[in-house]
Amino acid sequence: MSAASAAVTSVLPDRETLATHVAEWLVDEIARSTGPFSIALSGGSTPRPLFERLAEPARAARIDWSRVHLFWGDERFVPHDHPDSNYLMARRAMIDHVPIPPGNVHPVPTHGSPEEAARDYARTLRDFYQGERINPTAPLFNVNLLGMGGDGHTASLFPGSLALSERDDWVVAVIGEKPEPRITLTLPVLASAASVVFMVEGASKQEPLARARAGDPSVPAGLVWSDGQLIWFLDEAVAGGKIDPTD
Numbered sequence: 001m002s003a004a005s006a007a008v009t010s011v012l013p014d015r016e017t018l019a020t021h022v023a024e025w026l027v028d029e030i031a032r033s034t035g036p037f038s039i040a041l042s043g044g045s046t047p048r049p050l051f052e053r054l055a056e057p058a059r060a061a062r063i064d065w066s067r068v069h070l071f072w073g074d075e076r077f078v079p080h081d082h083p084d085s086n087y088l089m090a091r092r093a094m095i096d097h098v099p100i101p102p103g104n105v106h107p108v109p110t111h112g113s114p115e116e117a118a119r120d121y122a123r124t125l126r127d128f129y130q131g132e133r134i135n136p137t138a139p140l141f142n143v144n145l146l147g148m149g150g151d152g153h154t155a156s157l158f159p160g161s162l163a164l165s166e167r168d169d170w171v172v173a174v175i176g177e178k179p180e181p182r183i184t185l186t187l188p189v190l191a192s193a194a195s196v197v198f199m200v201e202g203a204s205k206q207e208p209l210a211r212a213r214a215g216d217p218s219v220p221a222g223l224v225w226s227d228g229q230l231i232w233f234l235d236e237a238v239a240g241g242k243i244d245p246t247d
């Protein structure tokens with residue numbers, strides 16, 4: 001399945017409304033579920049207002065945080081207190097303000113070497129999943145929240161990267177493509193979610209978004225599929241008035 005097939009699209013007026021809409025969607029998804037609810041978080045700037053919305057007291061009170069497990073789709077290989085850390089951003093915007101049990105927060109380790117960290121995180125994911133191989137009928141995550149960079153990258157899968165072809169390892173170290181090494185889940189693991197959710201905003205991403213949605217293989221976000229449903233949450237600036245929500 002490619003990003004171009006079986007996708008649902010919601011276009012919201014602006015980034016603030018987008019964040020509120022996705023927060024409400026997530027609250028409803030958690031409320032409708034039973035048992036553990038696992039979410040893979042993205043980093044960068046786009047999800048920050050969403051995390052802040054989820055931490056607002058009235059909304060946070062509607063979430064059974066004891067069932068929520070937080071993972072990350074990718075991480076910069078920097079200490080957890082480094083300003084570039086995806087974990088630190090989520091902690092400051094949300095985790096520090098909600099009653100989630102500490103044991104339910106599963107950041108990507110950033111000690112040792114990047115390769116060791118990738119191996120350790122794959123172990124963490126497999127232990128949570130209670131399986132060594134992904135079964136497409138039993139997704140690892142309830143929700144995998146993804147973003148897209150201006151170059152079309154998603155998680156830490158960059159255009160032309162060897163990591164895009166990885167089908168066996170669940171997590172890989174990406175070295176030499178960015179100033180700092182990255183740790184990223186690979187495509188089959190990113191796809192293993194009941195809902196793979198892209199949140200993309202801003203006029204500067206119109207062009208890569210259009211290519212991703214057309215399934216352009218040179219745009220990593222366009223290579224992501226979902227073992228469940230694929231949802232694009234967009235603001236009008238990135239949709240550019242050109243997106244038919246039924247596409």
Ligand SMILES: O=C1O[C@H](COP(=O)(O)O)[C@@H](O)[C@H](O)[C@H]1O
Nearest residue numbers: 042043044045046147148149155
């Ligand atoms: O490097 C990253 O970038 C993407 C996109 O970030 P944004 O700032 O353009 O929203 C993000 O999805 C990814 O998790 C992050 O590590």
